[in-house]
Amino acid sequence: MLVPKTEELVANPYRHNGRQGAHEFFEGKFREVFRKAREHARDDFPTSVYYAFKQQDTSKDGQASTGWETLLEGMTRSGWKITATWPMRSELSNRMVGQGTNALASSIVLALRPRPDDAPRIDRRGFLSALKAELPDELRKLQQGSIAPVDLPQAAIGPGMAVFSRYSGVLEDDGTKMTVRTALQRINAILDEVLTELENDFDSPTRFALTWFRQNGFASGAFGEAESIANARGISLDALERSGILTKGGGKVSLITPGDLPSDYDPSVDPSISHWEVVMHLTRLFDDEGVPAASALLGLVPPSVDTDLCRELAGLLFKLAGDLKQTALAVSFNNLGAAWNEIARGASSSSTQGALDF
Structure with missing residues (x-):
């Protein structure tokens, strides 16, 4: 006092x-x-x-x-x-x-x-x-x-x-x-x-997925709208479905959530791999199993895929999920982006070890 x-x-x-x-x-x-x-x-x-x-x-x-x-x-x-x-x-x-x-x-x-x-x-x-x-x-x-x-x-x-x-x-x-x-x-x-x-730096499937995600998130949308967006990017919905990015039927189209992706995905043998697929599978693995599993998957991504762009995609998806008020998704994308350097170091180590074993 x-x-x-x-x-x-x-x-x-x-x-x-x-x-x-x-x-x-x-x-x-x-x-x-x-x-x-x-x-x-x-x-x-x-x-x-x-x-x-x-x-x-x-x-x-x-x-x-x-x-x-x-x-x-x-x-x-x-x-x-x-x-x-x-x-x-x-x-x-x-x-x-x-x-x-x-x-x-x-x-x-x-x-x-x-x-x-x-x-x-x-x-x-x-x-x-x-x-x-x-x-x-x-x-x-x-x-x-x-x-x-x-x-x-x-x-x-x-x-x-x-x-x-x-x-x-x-x-x-x-x-x-x-x-x-x-x-x-x-x-x-x-x-x-x-x-x-x-x-503009992402591949065509990823640009489609970003545009659709911005409008609908992981909810369903009209087939006609999705087809127009895909055609503008020089890609077909059939190709996007075969690549494992989306599902379609009954006049509706929806992106596949990370949790619904197959657990046996191998990016090294994926003929139509995209930045979107890499980030979605990494999000699923990192949420479920942590850094080691995510590093193992990233180590299998072929050199033709720019993984720096994948990191930037995770950051962009965090922002878009926040705009859509989807907090749980935003947290997942943020966690992936924050741990990216650690995941990348683990991927580099596993790739080097694989080469030595061979």
């Missing part, structure tokens, strides 16, 4: 004349903290900040985290540039958060460096051009690592904010400075564009 509370850095409406006053007090003091830290920071060492704020507010633009935006706004306005945002597994592993939010099953570690005092300004168009030029390559680098699909949007904020915060200001058309909230919306939009563009 005797500890002074007046200067405590909390947004308490009872101490600061209501909610707005509390917000202004917190934001102003927060910037002051980072401004003073900036004065004593060294250019040759990064500064790391651990973030574990989970308050959510809803705006007309959707759901956003006031605390997260205050954090980033305070840093950028205090002379810092943000070079990375890394998810850190500190919460319950089974916690699932919907798409479009800034709170995840992870806490966040941010890496900062002092922004030069003479950093230039840039207009909105220049900022968006820089984002579109740099963010796709950075996202692909993140996908090569062990970033779980559920954490990719959060990790993508790092390279996106690196572009935003390298400038002393991003000017809107009316001359005002762009807010962090607007910058985050643009970063997320470009992330969605990059994930969508990935579909």
Whole structure:
């Protein structure tokens, strides 16, 4: 009771004349903290900040985290540039958060460096051009690592904010400075564009399956619609049925769920193997038997199949399952993507051992 509370850095409406006053007090003091830290920071060492704020507010633009935006706004306005945002597994592993939010099953570690005092300004168009030029390559680098699909949007904020915060200001058309909230919306939009563009790299059966999954999930749909989608991709529904991707009958078509796939599948002798089949069978095996079984199957996939694309497909399917509100499926695809590097290492080891045995 005797500890002074007046200067405590909390947004308490009872101490600061209501909610707005509390917000202004917190934001102003927060910037002051980072401004003073900036004065004593060294250019040759990064500064790391651990973030574990989970308050959510809803705006007309959707759901956003006031605390997260205050954090980033305070840093950028205090002379810092943000070079990375890394998810850190500190919460319950089974916690699932919907798409479009800034709170995840992870806490966040941010890496900062002092922004030069003479950093230039840039207009909105220049900022968006820089984002579109740099963010796709950075996202692909993140996908090569062990970033779980559920954490990719959060990790993508790092390279996106690196572009935003390298400038002393991003000017809107009316001359005002762009807010962090607007910058985050643009970063997320470009992330969605990059994930969508990935579909062009997949084989025809996989592109069909993705389009059908986006519309219907694993539920049945009209035969005529499926036939139109297949024809547009130069493939027949009969071929897709023979390959084990879908079932058709009674004027209906549905994709085969991972749980309904045959347990004796051997990708090494599949004459019509696709990225979709590989990911579906891996999802089934990983859910049922874990990494060793998934590694054994991946080791049998012929070299003609780009397994990096299979990993990207798992991440894309996580997003689509989340959009369809199919949480259990999203969890399965996320778990597969998160464990991909371990599965791939096991597949490489089993392939090497097989060659030695031969």
